[in-house]
Amino acid sequence: MATPNPDEIEDDAARGAGTVRARLVRTLSRPRTALGVTMGPGTVWIAGLLVAPLVFMLAVSFTTTNLTDYNIIWEPTLARFRELLGGSVDAGLLDGGSVVLLEVGSFQLRATAFEKAILLSYAIATVTTLLCLALAFPLAYLLARRSGPLVKATIFLMLLPFFTMYLVRAYSWVLMFGSKGVINSALGAVGVGPLEVFNYGVPATIVGLTHAYYPYMLLTLYASMDGLDFSLVEAARDLGASRIDVIRDQIIPLTMPGIVGGSLFVFVPSVGAFITPQILGQGKVQMVGILIERWVYESRLSLASAGSMFVVVSIVAAMVLAFRYVELDELGGA
Amino acid sequence: MLQDDNGTGSGVSTGNGRSRGRRIDRRTYLAGAGAAGLAAAAGCTGNGGGGGTTINILTWEEFREMEENIEETLDVSINIEASASSSTMFQRWNQGADEEFDVVVPNNNLVPRFLESELIAPVDTNAVTNYGGIYDKFQQFVDQQFTRDGNAYGVPIRWGWYGYSYDTRSVPEHDPSYQVVFEDDYVDADLSGNIVMYDEANKTMPVAALYLAEARDDPSYREALEGEEMTFSEEQINEMQDLLVEQKSRLQGYISKDPRFISGFTQGNFLVGHSGRNETIEMRTSGEDWVEFVVPQEGAMAWYETAVVSAASDDTEAAWEVVNEFIAPENGAALARAGFSPSCNPDVADQLTEEQNELYGRISPERLEEFIPLKDIADDVEREYSNAWNNVKAA
Numbered sequence: 001m002a003t004p005n006p007d008e009i010e011d012d013a014a015r016g017a018g019t020v021r022a023r024l025v026r027t028l029s030r031p032r033t034a035l036g037v038t039m040g041p042g043t044v045w046i047a048g049l050l051v052a053p054l055v056f057m058l059a060v061s062f063t064t065t066n067l068t069d070y071n072i073i074w075e076p077t078l079a080r081f082r083e084l085l086g087g088s089v090d091a092g093l094l095d096g097g098s099v100v101l102l103e104v105g106s107f108q109l110r111a112t113a114f115e116k117a118i119l120l121s122y123a124i125a126t127v128t129t130l131l132c133l134a135l136a137f138p139l140a141y142l143l144a145r146r147s148g149p150l151v152k153a154t155i156f157l158m159l160l161p162f163f164t165m166y167l168v169r170a171y172s173w174v175l176m177f178g179s180k181g182v183i184n185s186a187l188g189a190v191g192v193g194p195l196e197v198f199n200y201g202v203p204a205t206i207v208g209l210t211h212a213y214y215p216y217m218l219l220t221l222y223a224s225m226d227g228l229d230f231s232l233v234e235a236a237r238d239l240g241a242s243r244i245d246v247i248r249d250q251i252i253p254l255t256m257p258g259i260v261g262g263s264l265f266v267f268v269p270s271v272g273a274f275i276t277p278q279i280l281g282q283g284k285v286q287m288v289g290i291l292i293e294r295w296v297y298e299s300r301l302s303l304a305s306a307g308s309m310f311v312v313v314s315i316v317a318a319m320v321l322a323f324r325y326v327e328l329d330e331l332g333g334a
Numbered sequence: 335m336l337q338d339d340n341g342t343g344s345g346v347s348t349g350n351g352r353s354r355g356r357r358i359d360r361r362t363y364l365a366g367a368g369a370a371g372l373a374a375a376a377g378c379t380g381n382g383g384g385g386g387t388t389i390n391i392l393t394w395e396e397f398r399e400m401e402e403n404i405e406e407t408l409d410v411s412i413n414i415e416a417s418a419s420s421s422t423m424f425q426r427w428n429q430g431a432d433e434e435f436d437v438v439v440p441n442n443n444l445v446p447r448f449l450e451s452e453l454i455a456p457v458d459t460n461a462v463t464n465y466g467g468i469y470d471k472f473q474q475f476v477d478q479q480f481t482r483d484g485n486a487y488g489v490p491i492r493w494g495w496y497g498y499s500y501d502t503r504s505v506p507e508h509d510p511s512y513q514v515v516f517e518d519d520y521v522d523a524d525l526s527g528n529i530v531m532y533d534e535a536n537k538t539m540p541v542a543a544l545y546l547a548e549a550r551d552d553p554s555y556r557e558a559l560e561g562e563e564m565t566f567s568e569e570q571i572n573e574m575q576d577l578l579v580e581q582k583s584r585l586q587g588y589i590s591k592d593p594r595f596i597s598g599f600t601q602g603n604f605l606v607g608h609s610g611r612n613e614t615i616e617m618r619t620s621g622e623d624w625v626e627f628v629v630p631q632e633g634a635m636a637w638y639e640t641a642v643v644s645a646a647s648d649d650t651e652a653a654w655e656v657v658n659e660f661i662a663p664e665n666g667a668a669l670a671r672a673g674f675s676p677s678c679n680p681d682v683a684d685q686l687t688e689e690q691n692e693l694y695g696r697i698s699p700e701r702l703e704e705f706i707p708l709k710d711i712a713d714d715v716e717r718e719y720s721n722a723w724n725n726v727k728a729a
Contacts, residue, residue, distance in 0.1 A: 067716045069451045070428055083717075098575070098725045113721070113728035179527060179586065180602035199527065200587055200603075282587025283533040286727045294727075297421060298720055 125270035224258020493638035533588035636705035
């Protein structure tokens with residue numbers, strides 16, 4: 001048998017490789033293939049891990065769970081939604097239930113545990129978002145106007161909590177709050193405490209959530225303000241606008257995408273918060289995530305699914321409202 | 335056959351028709367692959383510690399303390415997976431883990447669910463030779479809660495009970511009563527905002543029932559706790575809910591995990607806490623001698639963990655032999671020391687020191703009469719019961 005020339009083998013290999021590469025480039029150049037390669041994995045991922053579970057959850061929300069063996073009975077029913085809303089779907093929200101929502105003199109507004117939990121969650125998430133916004137806005141403005149090592153150090157310090165586990169951050173507040181916590185002990189030492197507001201409960205939960213989600217707001221606002229043309233601010237000031245006028249008429253409208261984006265990043269996870277209210281609410285603050293988790297623990301999966309669907313739909317509605325004011329691609333930058 | 339030999343199917347060939355060394359026929363390959371697979375599976379299931387039989391157990395962390403001794407005694411391999419919740423144990427088994435595990439050790443109130451779902455096998459009385467040694471009271475509980483057609487389906491392993499503990503530095507001595515957690519003026523101390531309750535319906539709702547039974551001189555609340563399951567009426571559930579809602583403003587909070595109870599109590603965040611006895615013993619063992627645990631005059635709920643064996647187990651006899659070891663004196667003592675909870679076998683006390691016996695080892699059989707075992711709520715009021723607790727938490 002004749003021995004092949006090594007150079008010929010290399011040439012053949014190079015031609016072969018060139019052919020394969022050319023064929024690959026041609027294949028990938030086709031629009032459908034390019035679309036499949038770029039969007040395919042993401043689509044499969046979203047379909048398998050987001051859409052499919054959501055569809056399953058939606059289906060389960062219209063079923064009943066057998067409370068003896070915890071199996072799902074696959075017969076369509078609206079009973080779980082009735083249970084959420086106080087007995088009757090037709091009655092709608094806040095038209096029944098065993099929990100006092102509001103009491104003024106002899107007037108009482110009653111709700112179901114779920115209705116109260118979801119309203120409480122929205123209230124806590126709203127306050128948390130406003131607090132994050134109020135605290136992050138001035139700092140983001142300052143960081144956008146200044147540059148240098150101080151800015152970098154500040155951003156690093158703001159991100160520092162991210163380097164610790166969320167659970168650890170929540171637990172760090174346990175020592176601060178409580179009747180014998182650091183805050184009340186310090187207040188007691190100077191003769192003004194202990195104060196109820198620094199016990200575990202809603203205020204402690206809001207502080208914990210604000211601490212947890214503040215960086216999301218700060219970074220989004222900073223990204224938005226960093227692209228701001230500050231000569232407009234100076235022009236407005238030259239033309240006689242007060243500082244308040246400039247903030248109201250120039251800065252806020254120009255940074256609105258950042259405000260909306262940051263608010264979404266804080267509001268959405270705050271509504272479904274579970275760990276922080278569990279730890280800092282000391283079991284007395286029943287946000288919707290905690291209620292749904294208990295239903296799962298009790299294996300009332302149909303009710304938990306119905307409650308979750310309610311939360312998903314309400315959050316999507318809030319996002320649709322938000323996107324009336326900003327475009328998706330504007331979030332995070334002006 | 336030729337096709338496989340040439341490498342298009344089996345994967346042992348190089349793919350170009352040339353074998354890499356000795357040719358392997360399909361039969362040899364399959365046998366080898368099967369052996370390798372079995373070896374790998376055995377590795378995954380943890381085989382290799384003791385003898386040829388492996389018993390997979392889903393149970394509480396402290397059970398690991400007995401693992402080595404049981405393996406030596408029975409010449410079996412034990413593979414323990416820890417769980418922190420009886421409900422989770424049931425859910426997993428109900429979703430197919432009964433094929434994976436031979437033994438599970440849930441709290442007694444969950445055993446009827448395992449039984450109703452036909453997941454467990456009757457006790458092999460020939461294998462569980464220590465069964466006759468456990469307290470008579472627990473044998474009665476077994477008869478009451480999970481015996482069907484004359485067959486018992488579980489073996490009580492260890493137990494404990496709930497009452498309340500208080501900080502003796504701030505709360506004066508008093509007659510033990512749940513009034514302390516429901517009434518403002520029961521003791522001469524300001525307890526508002528200084529009380530915690532368990533964050534679990536099945537532990538806190540019965541406290542309300544026991545209190546109402548005494549406060550209203552209405553024994554029906556207690557009677558509802560004493561059957562095979564809790565049989566409260568809807569009206570009673572509403573009364574319990576109202577009581578707990580009214581109590582809520584006096585609470586510092588609800589606590590779900592023992593470590594949080596201990597850290598909160600030690601930190602001084604509350605003065606009175608609805609608790610299990612073992613948490614208090616753990617605190618006293620750590621030097622916190624200011625904490626006092628009492629059993630209220632209204633009565634107390636008790637828990638006991640119960641070992642059951644899967645009906646799908648390949649070796650139920652070996653599984654029951656392992657369960658038998660859980661209540662053997664030496665192993666039971668190791669478990670008691672790890673969890674500060676007494677064994678259901680009183681002979682275990684002989685293996686403990688005098689101090690350990692005083693804290694959690696030796697319990698007079700008469701004391702057992704004070705306790706009511708935890709149990710599930712009756713099916714017909716389960717939603718009402720669960721909703722009542724949700725309402726309490728939402729109030």
